[in-house]
Amino acid sequence: xxxxxVFYHRLLDYRRPEVESLAELFGAFxxxxxxxGGPPPRSLEWRLPENHHIDSPFHFVSLPSEExxxxxxxxxxxxxxxxxxxxxxxxxxxLEKAIRDFPDEKKLPYLTSESTFRIIVDSFGKVISFxxxxxxxxxxxxxxxxxxxxxxxxxxxxxxxxxxxxxxNNGLPPIVQRAIFFGREVGxxxxxxxxxxxxxxxxxxxxxxxxxxxxxxxxxQGLAQPGKLVYDPFVGTxxxxxxxxxxxxxxxxxxxxxxxxxxxxxxxxNVWSNFKQYNLPMPISLLRADNNLPPWRPGLREVFDAIICxxxxxxxxxxxKSGGRKLLKGIVGPYTVPEEKRxxxxxxxxxxxxxxxxxxxxDLSAKMLVMGGRLVFFYPVVREDGFxxxxxxxxxxxxxxxxxxxILSLRYSRYLLTMVKTGPYxxxxxxxxxxxxxxxxxxxxxxxxxxNLHSAxxxxxxxxxxxxxxxxxxxxxxxxxxxxxx
Amino acid sequence: MRLLTHNMLSCNIKGVSxxxxxxxxxxxxxxxxxxxxxxxxxxxxxxxxWKALAGAARALGYNELPDEADASMLDxxxxxxxxxxxxxxxxxxEGALVCPETGRRFPINKGIPNMLLHEDEV
Numbered sequence: 001x002x003x004x005x006v007f008y009h010r011l012l013d014y015r016r017p018e019v020e021s022l023a024e025l026f027g028a029f030x031x032x033x034x035x036x037g038g039p040p041p042r043s044l045e046w047r048l049p050e051n052h053h054i055d056s057p058f059h060f061v062s063l064p065s066e067e068x069x070x071x072x073x074x075x076x077x078x079x080x081x082x083x084x085x086x087x088x089x090x091x092x093x094x095l096e097k098a099i100r101d102f103p104d105e106k107k108l109p110y111l112t113s114e115s116t117f118r119i120i121v122d123s124f125g126k127v128i129s130f131x132x133x134x135x136x137x138x139x140x141x142x143x144x145x146x147x148x149x150x151x152x153x154x155x156x157x158x159x160x161x162x163x164x165x166x167x168x169n170n171g172l173p174p175i176v177q178r179a180i181f182f183g184r185e186v187g188x189x190x191x192x193x194x195x196x197x198x199x200x201x202x203x204x205x206x207x208x209x210x211x212x213x214x215x216x217x218x219x220x221q222g223l224a225q226p227g228k229l230v231y232d233p234f235v236g237t238x239x240x241x242x243x244x245x246x247x248x249x250x251x252x253x254x255x256x257x258x259x260x261x262x263x264x265x266x267x268x269x270n271v272w273s274n275f276k277q278y279n280l281p282m283p284i285s286l287l288r289a290d291n292n293l294p295p296w297r298p299g300l301r302e303v304f305d306a307i308i309c310x311x312x313x314x315x316x317x318x319x320x321k322s323g324g325r326k327l328l329k330g331i332v333g334p335y336t337v338p339e340e341k342r343x344x345x346x347x348x349x350x351x352x353x354x355x356x357x358x359x360x361x362x363d364l365s366a367k368m369l370v371m372g373g374r375l376v377f378f379y380p381v382v383r384e385d386g387f388x389x390x391x392x393x394x395x396x397x398x399x400x401x402x403x404x405x406x407i408l409s410l411r412y413s414r415y416l417l418t419m420v421k422t423g424p425y426x427x428x429x430x431x432x433x434x435x436x437x438x439x440x441x442x443x444x445x446x447x448x449x450x451x452n453l454h455s456a457x458x459x460x461x462x463x464x465x466x467x468x469x470x471x472x473x474x475x476x477x478x479x480x481x482x483x484x485x486x
Numbered sequence: 487m488r489l490l491t492h493n494m495l496s497c498n499i500k501g502v503s504x505x506x507x508x509x510x511x512x513x514x515x516x517x518x519x520x521x522x523x524x525x526x527x528x529x530x531x532x533x534x535x536w537k538a539l540a541g542a543a544r545a546l547g548y549n550e551l552p553d554e555a556d557a558s559m560l561d562x563x564x565x566x567x568x569x570x571x572x573x574x575x576x577x578x579x580e581g582a583l584v585c586p587e588t589g590r591r592f593p594i595n596k597g598i599p600n601m602l603l604h605e606d607e608v
Contacts, residue, residue, distance in 0.1 A: 227525040250526060252491075262598040281521070284574065285491040288600045293608065295601040297496035297506040303533050324605030336606045343591075347604045 002047070003069045004083040004183050005061045006161065009124070011217070012055050012486055015078045017402035017418065018220050019061060020044055022072040025223045028064055049088065049181075053173045055481075057124050058163070058181065060085075066186050073187030075247075077194070077216045083159055083183030095180045096142055110184055111143070116150035119158045125166035125175070136160055140182070157185040172481040196278070197242070203277050204269045206237040206260065208317045210310055214406075214416075215243035221402065221418045222306035222376040224249035229284070231304040233291045233364065234319075236260055238271040238283065240308050245280040249306075254289040256320050256349065261286050291360050292321035292352060296368070301425065307365045308376045311357050314453050315380060315412065319352030323441070353447040354380070356440040358393045363433040366397035366425045375419040380412055381405075382456045388413050397423040407482055411457050487578045487599050489542045493534055495599065497585035497592070499607040507538035508583035508592065510545045515578045522570045528560050531569070543572040 007015045020043055023029065029042045045062040052058055057080070063069045066084070073082040086107065087098030110117070119140065121133040128136070140160070147155070161181045165174060197212040199205060210218070218240055224230050226248035232240050235253025237260065245251050253271070255261045264270025275282050289295050312319035324347065337345050358379070365375040375398060381390045392403060398419040407413045440447055497505030540551040550568045552559075559565045583592040583599055590607070593600050 227523050227529065229526070229530070250523075256602065258598070258600060258602070262596050262600075284488060285494075286598055287487070287491060287495075288598060288602055290602055293498055293603060295495050295498045297494060297535070300494055300533065303494070303530070322603050322605070323608045337604050342604070345604055347602055 001065070001069075002060050002062050002085070003066075003186060004085045004181060005059045006080045006083065007057045007059065008078050008080050009057055010486055011078060011213075011404070011406065012482070013404035013406070014217055014416065016046065016059070017404055018076055018078050018217060019072055020402070021221050021223060021418065022075055023063065023068065025075075025220075025225065026068045026071040028068050049179055051176045052179070053175075055172060056163075056175060058161070058179070070187030073189060075220065076189055077213055077220065079189055081159070081188040082186045083181070084186055085181060085183045086158075088179065088181045090177050090179060092136075092139060092180065095182060099143060099182055107143070110156045111145050111147065113146040115147040115155040116153075117145060117147050117156045117158060118149060118151055118154040119160060122159055122161045124161070124163040126162070126164045128162065136162075157188075159183055159185055193246075197246070199239070202237075202239070203273050204237050204264050204271065208310065208312075209237050210239040210243075212239070212243070215240050216246070218308050218376050218416065219243040219247055219249070221416065222308040222374045224306060224308075228305035229303065230306045230308055231368070232309045233289075233294075233307065233361065234309045234311055235271070235286065237264075238274050238286075240310065241283055242274055242278065242280065244306075244308060245275060245283070246278065250281070251283040252285040252304075253283055254287050254291070254294075256288065256290050256322075258288045261288055290322045290349075291319075291357065291364065292323075294360075294364055301367055302370045302373075304365075304368050304373060305370055306374045306376065307361075307369060308374075309361070310378045311354075311361060312352065313354045313357070313378075313380045314351075315457050318454070319354075319357050320349035321352040321356070322347060323350045323444075324348045350444065351448055353440070353444075353450075354453060355447055355450070359433070359436055359440065362393060362395040362398070363429075363436075365419075366395055366421065366429065369421045371421055371424070373421045375417075375421070377417055378414045379417050380414050380453055382412050382453065383407070383410065390415060392417060395419075396429060397421055397425055406484065408484060409457065412453070487594050487597055488574055489539055489546075489576055490530070490534075490573045491599065492542050492578075492583070493539050493573075495583065495601065497583075497588065497590060498601075499585065499588060499590060499603060502585065502587050504587045505585055507535065507541065507586070509586060510542045510578065510581065511584055511591075512546055512578045512581040512594075514580040515546050515576060517575055518577055520570070520574045522567065524566060527566055527570055527573070530573075531555075531557060531560060534573070539572060543576065546576050546578070548572055548576060 023044055047060040049058050069082040073079050086102045087095050089095035089098050119137045121128055121136050163175055164178045165176055194213055199209055199212055222230060224244040224247040228249045230244040230249045230251050232253045235255045238253060241251040241253050261271060271286060272282055381388045399422045400419050402418040404416045405413050492510060495508060536555050540553060543551050551572050577597060578594055579597050581594045
């Protein structure tokens with residue numbers, strides 16, 4: 001069945017992948033007879049209205065049932081609503097004809113005299129005044145509404161949505177023709193969710209706490225739900241796990257910084273209090289551990305259903321790993337802590353290169369995720385000349401199902417990558433990971449220099465290039481409507 | 487730290503081959519009620535090293551777990567409740583995890599086990 005899926009005009013790359021993930025979560029692919037073991041990536045069928053481009057808020061999506069459409073809309077962050085389309089047109093005459101042609105047996109059950117209803121007029125790229133809205137609603141009198149109007153909690157909500165040829169706006173490609181949609185709301189997003197969880201009212205925050213909207217998107221990509229175990233190896237203040245716990249998942253987190261996981265800012269301002277604040281179940285486990293040398297027992301495999309994280313990639317916060325400061329000077333050799341100082345010794349840590357961090361994350365995930373489990377994480381990419389040349393990390397155990405770009409500045413973006421574990425963690429893979437681990441250790445300094453994202457993002461532009469009038473980071477090279485929030 | 491975590495951790499000092507199970511030295515622990523999720527328990531059961539769990543539970547004075555367990559026992563509500571209690575409702579607040587091979591103590595402080603290695607243990 002086709003549904004009109006209307007998105008918020010935000011985080012454009014994230015919108016369809018989120019619906020696809022939620023479709024998986026709510027069993028859209030099981031109904032199609034593909035079963036849980038079917039080979040991912042499984043995807044939905046999508047269509048765009050005529051003359052609309054991919055960044056338009058109006059999309060059509062094929063889903064097996066109204067219930068699945070409703071569930072997706074209710075849980076989604078970027079879907080404004082899902083609608084059963086009763087008619088569309090480029091003029092109100094065309095719309096009327098389409099609605100009249102829409103079969104009565106689909107319309108009449110929602111127009112009965114016992115039911116209450118409401119009509120909402122919405123628009124994209126234009127403003128419709130209150131008076132015009134009323135005129136448009138009056139204009140729908142050819143639909144035989146028998147029920148009573150109830151603005152507060154109607155049984156059925158109908159939407160009249162309009163978008164016009166608004167020309168190109170901030171670089172957003174124009175929709176060349178006016179389009180009007182009329183449909184019955186099947187499900188809508190929970191608009192209280194983000195205000196409830198917004199970071200400015202969160203008790204314990206760190207400098208890189210994950211924005212609530214993105215954290216929920218990540219939890220959706222990771223299919224967080226009751227009975228599932230979600231792990232964040234870079235837990236920090238727990239902002240990603242809070243989102244996963246909101247959806248009922250059990251959570252576990254580790255961090256190399258003991259002050260963050262253990263102490264916070266006092267007894268009522270720490271990772272635990274962030275969960276208490278929203279009445280969420282506490283994480284099953286918080287511990288201090290190094291992602292480079294995880295303390296999991298050797299035989300432990302396939303325990304997590306999802307690993308969701310924002311690895312430190314050295315732009316706002318750099319990663320650390322164990323091994324001591326001497327690694328900085330390239331000294332790998334013996335480093336002994338005197339016997340009398342062992343008990344209260346506080347080990348120093350070494351910087352952790354992005355490449356090594358990614359290698360460790362993929363290896364850990366391959367080992368510790370169940371088959372079909374998901375790895376969801378951010379990966380930074382340097383932008384040049386307004387384009388991103390992304391070489392995304394790969395692993396034989398994983399299939400990439402979504403990569404969504406968020407442009408953070410002229411110089412760099414981050415991609416939210418969603419990977420599904422599709423292959424077993426074999427002895428060969430384990431062996432090559434062990435070799436790579438040693439390679440990273442022995443060539444610590446080289447890896448640190450090669451992957452230095454901080455300088456690529458923050459170093460001043462090459463003066464010679466800017467003098468010639470052609471900056472490497474041309475301000476016009478990015479479509480203006482694309483940015484941090486879209 | 488709950489016993490599920492204890493069941494997953496080992497001493498990973500370089501060269502240590504028998505770093506599991508870590509001996510639990512608890513100074514302070516509390517019981518906190520947690521909602522029972524049977525699906526979660528059934529899913530996690532095959533991953534649990536039962537002897538280590540039963541041993542750690544005994545170290546906290548909880549003797550209701552059998553010495554051995556197999557998946558067929560998960561059908562009994564009574565067993566499920568005990569398993570749930572041992573795995574998720576006992577919280578060690580202060581104490582240490584001790585490596586059975588080297589005797590290295592990993593402190594548990596405010597419920598957080600500190601598993602970070604010293605520079606010369608990497």
